[in-house]
Amino acid sequence: MILQFIAHDEQQQCRFGAALARCLQKGMVVYLSGDLGAGKTTFTRGFLQGLGYTGNVKSPTYTLVESYEFAQLTVYHFDLYRLQDPEELELMGIRDYFNEQSIVIVEWPSKGEPLLPPADIIINMSIVPQGRTLIISASNDKAQQVLSHFQIS
Ligand SMILES: Nc1ncnc2c1ncn2[C@@H]1O[C@H](COP(=O)(O)OP(=O)(O)OP(=O)(O)O)[C@@H](O)[C@H]1O
Ligand SMILES: [Mg+2]
Numbered sequence: 001m002i003l004q005f006i007a008h009d010e011q012q013q014c015r016f017g018a019a020l021a022r023c024l025q026k027g028m029v030v031y032l033s034g035d036l037g038a039g040k041t042t043f044t045r046g047f048l049q050g051l052g053y054t055g056n057v058k059s060p061t062y063t064l065v066e067s068y069e070f071a072q073l074t075v076y077h078f079d080l081y082r083l084q085d086p087e088e089l090e091l092m093g094i095r096d097y098f099n100e101q102s103i104v105i106v107e108w109p110s111k112g113e114p115l116l117p118p119a120d121i122i123i124n125m126s127i128v129p130q131g132r133t134l135i136i137s138a139s140n141d142k143a144q145q146v147l148s149h150f151q152i153s
Pocket of ligand 1 (some may be wrong): 007008009010012031034035036037038040041042043044059079107109130132
């Protein structure tokens with residue numbers, strides 16, 4: 001299943017993130033691909049707001065990962081843009097972040113290959129004159145099921 005949308009501004013970009021938050025399940029992994037400025041962090045901010053988070057969402061460009069604790073789960077937001085070597089992921093104990101109580105969102109997943117665990121959902125974003133395109137695809141049956149409930153409010 002592949003879904004395609006255009007988000008015309010930052011607010012709409014957030015709304016797509018919030019829509020994914022409403023249907024995603026614990027234990028899932030989301031890759032956000034796309035050029036610099038394609039809206040990956042903005043989408044993640046919307047995702048976190050969709051879960052009820054009201055604080056600041058910082059880009060984890062320098063820290064590699066930011067954690068957000070919720071009552072039922074933890075969201076880990078990675079930005080691997082500045083990763084020098086995928087081996088660094090091994091050193092930071094990457095596997096511990098991916099578990100049944102977490103949701104992991106990864107910007108620049110290509111920098112983490114081949115050590116980064118695979119995604120359930122992959123979103124490709126591009127900059128277009130009208131805003132940003134989002135192409136959302138499911139990598140397995142469970143993700144397919146999740147995306148069948150994806151709805152913009
Ligand atoms: N759908 C949209 N339409 C227009 N502008 C947008 C849209 N989504 C995000 N933006 C704007 O684009 C800029 C870059 O967004 P953002 O930081 O989310 O990109 P990014 O993909 O995370 O970039 P990076 O790869 O540098 O981390 C921000 O100023 C944001 O407000
Ligand atoms: Mg970003």
